[in-house]
Amino acid sequence: MTPEYFEACSIIEMHDDDVKALGLVPNQLVKVTSECGSVIVKSVRGRQALYPGLAFIPQGVYANQIVPPRTQATGEPQYSGFPVTVEPAPEGERRKSTLELVQSAVGMWRGDQ
Amino acid sequence: MAKKIENVGCPFCGVCCDDLVVTVSDDGKKILEVENACIIGSTVFHRAMEDRHTLPRLRQPDGTYKEISYDEAVDYTAKVLYNAKKPLIYGFGSTNCEGMAAAAKVAEKAGAVLDNCASICHGSSFLAIFDNGYPSCTLGETKNRADVIVYWGANPAHAHPRHMSRYSIFPRGFFTGKGHKGRKIIVIDPRHTDTAQVADIHLQVKQGHDYDLFNAFRTVVRGHDIPDEVAGIKKEQIIEAVEIMKKARFGTIFYGMGLCHSDGRNHNVDIAISLTRDLNDFTKWTIMAMRGHYNITGPGAVWSWQYGFPYCLDLTKRDIAHMNPGETSSVDLAMREEVDAFVNIGTDAAAHFPIEPVKNLRKHPWITIDPHPNMATEISDLHIPVGIVGVEVPGIVYRMDNVPIQYRSVIDPPEGVPSDEELFERIYQRLCELEAEDAAKQPAKAVPEGVRAGE
Ligand code: SF4
Numbered sequence: 001m002t003p004e005y006f007e008a009c010s011i012i013e014m015h016d017d018d019v020k021a022l023g024l025v026p027n028q029l030v031k032v033t034s035e036c037g038s039v040i041v042k043s044v045r046g047r048q049a050l051y052p053g054l055a056f057i058p059q060g061v062y063a064n065q066i067v068p069p070r071t072q073a074t075g076e077p078q079y080s081g082f083p084v085t086v087e088p089a090p091e092g093e094r095r096k097s098t099l100e101l102v103q104s105a106v107g108m109w110r111g112d113q
Numbered sequence: 114m115a116k117k118i119e120n121v122g123c124p125f126c127g128v129c130c131d132d133l134v135v136t137v138s139d140d141g142k143k144i145l146e147v148e149n150a151c152i153i154g155s156t157v158f159h160r161a162m163e164d165r166h167t168l169p170r171l172r173q174p175d176g177t178y179k180e181i182s183y184d185e186a187v188d189y190t191a192k193v194l195y196n197a198k199k200p201l202i203y204g205f206g207s208t209n210c211e212g213m214a215a216a217a218k219v220a221e222k223a224g225a226v227l228d229n230c231a232s233i234c235h236g237s238s239f240l241a242i243f244d245n246g247y248p249s250c251t252l253g254e255t256k257n258r259a260d261v262i263v264y265w266g267a268n269p270a271h272a273h274p275r276h277m278s279r280y281s282i283f284p285r286g287f288f289t290g291k292g293h294k295g296r297k298i299i300v301i302d303p304r305h306t307d308t309a310q311v312a313d314i315h316l317q318v319k320q321g322h323d324y325d326l327f328n329a330f331r332t333v334v335r336g337h338d339i340p341d342e343v344a345g346i347k348k349e350q351i352i353e354a355v356e357i358m359k360k361a362r363f364g365t366i367f368y369g370m371g372l373c374h375s376d377g378r379n380h381n382v383d384i385a386i387s388l389t390r391d392l393n394d395f396t397k398w399t400i401m402a403m404r405g406h407y408n409i410t411g412p413g414a415v416w417s418w419q420y421g422f423p424y425c426l427d428l429t430k431r432d433i434a435h436m437n438p439g440e441t442s443s444v445d446l447a448m449r450e451e452v453d454a455f456v457n458i459g460t461d462a463a464a465h466f467p468i469e470p471v472k473n474l475r476k477h478p479w480i481t482i483d484p485h486p487n488m489a490t491e492i493s494d495l496h497i498p499v500g501i502v503g504v505e506v507p508g509i510v511y512r513m514d515n516v517p518i519q520y521r522s523v524i525d526p527p528e529g530v531p532s533d534e535e536l537f538e539r540i541y542q543r544l545c546e547l548e549a550e551d552a553a554k555q556p557a558k559a560v561p562e563g564v565r566a567g568e
Contacts, residue, residue, distance in 0.1 A: 001486070036469065048268075049305040051345075054320055056304065060464060061488060067467040072378055074240060075232045075425060075442025077467045079374035081321040098464070102488050105468050106475040110176055 001098055009060035010095045012086070013046030018053065022086060029089035032057070034066035034082055039101075040093050043086075055086065061098040065105075115145055122520035123154040124207065124503030127404035127513035128273045128280075130154065135523045142524055144504075151274035158504060158523075164485055166498045167527045178496070183531065183539075186497050190456070191543035193478045194223040197454035199429055201474075203443045204460030204482075206230040206406030209508025209520065212533030213415040216458065219537050220428050222544045226452065227426040228443045229412040230405070230460055236438055237373035238402045239413070239423055241382035248389050250365065250399040251514045252279070257286035258397075261361035263299045265385065266323060266371015267403045270307035276403070281367065282311065288362075297357050301326070302371060314354055319345040321376045327384040330355055334391050359395045369403040401514060407503070410511035447473045457481045458533065463488035482536065499533050500526030506533075 012032060024030065030043045032055075039062050050056060057063040059079070068078040096104075103109035121133040135158060136146040143162070147155040169186035170178035181189075194200050202220050205213050206229065213229075220227040231239060255262070262281045269276040277283060285292040300312035301323070309315040318326050322344035329343040333355040341348050358364055366389060372381035385400060392398035404410050413423035420426055422436040425443075439445060443462075446452050447470035455474045457463070463471050464487065471492075481493040490496040500506040505526035509517050526532070531539070 001488070001491075036467075048307060048309075050303060051317060054303055064465065064467050064471075069444060069448055069467040069469045071439065071442065071445055071448075072376075073439030073445070074378045075236050075438040075445055076374060076378050077233060077444055077470075078376075079233075080370065081375045098488060099491055102463050102468075102471070102492060106472055106492050108176065108475075108492055 005060070006095075006098065009058050009098075010041050010062045011044045011057065012041045013044060013048075013050065013056045014086070015050055015052040015054065016045075018055070018086075019043060019045075022088065024088065029093060029095065030086050031089045031093065032066060032084050032086050034068060034084045036068050037066050039063075039065040040089050040095050042095065055084065061101055062095075065101060115139060116141065118521070118523050120521070121523055122407075122503050122510065122518055123150055123157065124407050124501065124510075124520065125154050125157050126273050126407060127409065128276050129407050129510060129512040129516075129518050130275055130279065131518050131520075133158075137523055144524060153274060161484075161501055161504045161524075165527055166486070166496070167530055169495060169497045170490075172494045183497075183529070183536075186495060187536070187539045187543050189495055190480055190497070191540050191547060193454050193480060194219070194225065194456070194540070195544060195547045197223070197225075197452075197478075199446075199452050200225040200454035200456065201228065201443060201446060201452040202226070202456040202458065203228045203232070203462060204230060204456075204458040205412045206234075206409040206460050207502065208411075208459040208533045209408060209502045209506065209510060210411045210415050210517075211508050212459070212502070212537065213412045214419065215534045215537035215541065217416060217419050219541050219544065220426070221431070222541060222548075224429045224431050226441060226443075226446060227416065227428060228441075229416075229424050230409050231413060231424045232438070232442045233444060233466070234370070234405050234409065235373055235402045236424060236442065237378040238382050240379035240438065241386055244379070245383045245386045246390070248386065248393065248399055249401050249514065251516055252281075252401075252512070253286075254363075254399070255365045255401075256280045256284050256289070258288050258363040259361075259365050260289065260295055261297045261299070261357055261364040263301070263358070263364065263366040264308055264312075265301045265366055265368040266373075266375075266381075267367050267369030268302065268304075268306045268308045269367070269403065270310070272369065272405070273403060276367075277308075277311070281365070297361075299354055299357065314350070314357070316346050316350060316354065323372055323375065323381050324377050324384055326351075327381070327388055330358075331384070331388050331391055334359065334388070334395075358392060358398070361396050361398070364392070364396070364398045366398070366400045367403050368400070404513035407512075408510035410513060410515055411509070414511050414515065414517075444470050447471075450476075452477070454478045455480070457483070457489045457493070459483070461487040461489045463492050482533065497536060498527075498530055499536055500530055502533070505530075508532075508534075 134148040
């Protein structure tokens with residue numbers, strides 16, 4: 001719930017080719033949508049290179065907004081390897097705080113206290 | 114004069130470093146310095162006293178929290194468990210074995226489902242081990258003998274920061290006097306991770322295609338031909354890696370979430386175990402799961418002694434335990450809306466479950482037992498603070514290779530704050546009282562005439 005947690009987890013890393021193809025400028029906000037939801041995160045250049053077509057969001061509140069809960073009957077959700085679309089975040093969209101994301105999802109969000 | 118405490122264990126990751134030196138203030142209340150730990154480990158100690166509550170907090174109708182006494186919190190928890198048809202008690206990655214055993218008593222009395230974080234982590238490994246065995250070793254064996262190390266779908270540089278320097282790559286062991294120079298390192302990961310940075314060979318496998326790659330490895334080990342490219346990796350590279358593995362004197366495969374969380378789950382692990390077994394026809398190979406939290410191996414050990422099953426324990430039948438992860442795991446139960454109360458202990462399910470199961474669990478009472486506020490406490494009905502194992506509470510923890518380590522405490526918990534074990538013992542006592550009160554309300558059962566016990 002600290003500012004460090006917010007900055008560390010509300011990001012997405014992609015390959016330069018994909019960043020270019022999407023026409024993104026560095027540190028631009030993007031909307032990431034999977035089969036079960038979407039989340040606004042910041043597109044950053046990671047140190048740990050990945051190949052074109054792959055994206056990485058650190059495990060945490062932001063990733064789990066879009067992780068499919070299907071478990072292939074093992075108990076383990078699909079934390080890695082599920083399709084998403086990435087697009088520039090619509091005008092006016094912002095990254096939400098961890099508290100706003102989780103409390104809104106369960107109907108407990110009462111606005112910035 | 115500040116006090117230096119040696120041989121302190123780190124309550125963060127499965128490496129369970131037990132060589133920390135912690136300096137505490139004269140009055141034994143403040144942590145001043147932490148030596149030998151990685152940045153994550155030292156943060157655990159330095160932030161231990163931040164954001165602490167010394168009393169349980171109960172959610173009020175207006176949505177705010179109000180402090181209550183421990184007695185009231187114990188009573189509330191016992192009543193929630195007693196009245197639920199199928200409560201779920203989940204977590205345990207971050208507490209001691211004593212706490213796990215006490216929690217199991219509560220789960221048994223309440224007829225609950227008892228599950229730990231393996232369920233969303235190395236549970237796939239358990240399933241594979243049930244199928245195929247576990248040719249493993251302790252970390253000291255790797256340190257002293259291994260000349261080839263494989264990290265497959267694991268990134269210790271970030272997740273287990275001192276793993277490479279304590280056990281796998283850099284240390285000079287008994288038969289590995291040259292340290293790093295005498296070892297070959299192979300890293301298999303779709304990303305060029307910081308672990309791949311120190312490897313001799315990095316195979317950038319296509320995400321989700323590890324099973325294909327294992328198949329290719331096994332095929333080459335057995336002397337057969339493979340296609341020109343498998344899972345994005347060239348045939349020559351596969352043959353080169355297999356040759357190195359076959360020529361090893363002693364090798365260890367360390368694997369992580371790259372296998373357990375991707376398509377195939379347990380099958381990625383069982384074919385990894387098969388590869389290890391195949392390699393033992395030529396030389397010595399072992400395999401080890403990079404278990405996550407410092408004592409997530411603990412519940413597997415404790416509950417196996419108690420019930421014979423490591424996780425996903427359905428104790429609702431009271432006199433017989435049942436386990437089938439596709440059916441009795443926390444996430445599957447939550448997705449099918451089969452549980453009607455949730456206790457989050459030593460974990461943060463609200464942050465680390467996908468949001469759908471969180472929404473379903475939140476439809477029912479939710480109790481969080483944790484030293485600090487986290488996402489789970491922020492959506493709970495009740496938050497019960499406890500002492501921090503390894504910092505304020507001593508106890509046994511199991512390292513990733515199942516080696517038990519005695520952790521010590523370096524400071525006292527805040528006044529009046531119990532350990533997990535003490536808290537669960539009190540909940541257990543309260544459950545027994547509730548049961549006795551109910552029994553007293555019912556008319557005494559008459560023993561039918563002519564029938565006596567033992568006849
Ligand atoms: S490697 Fe793990 S156990 Fe060791 S100090 Fe770092 S976090 Fe703690």
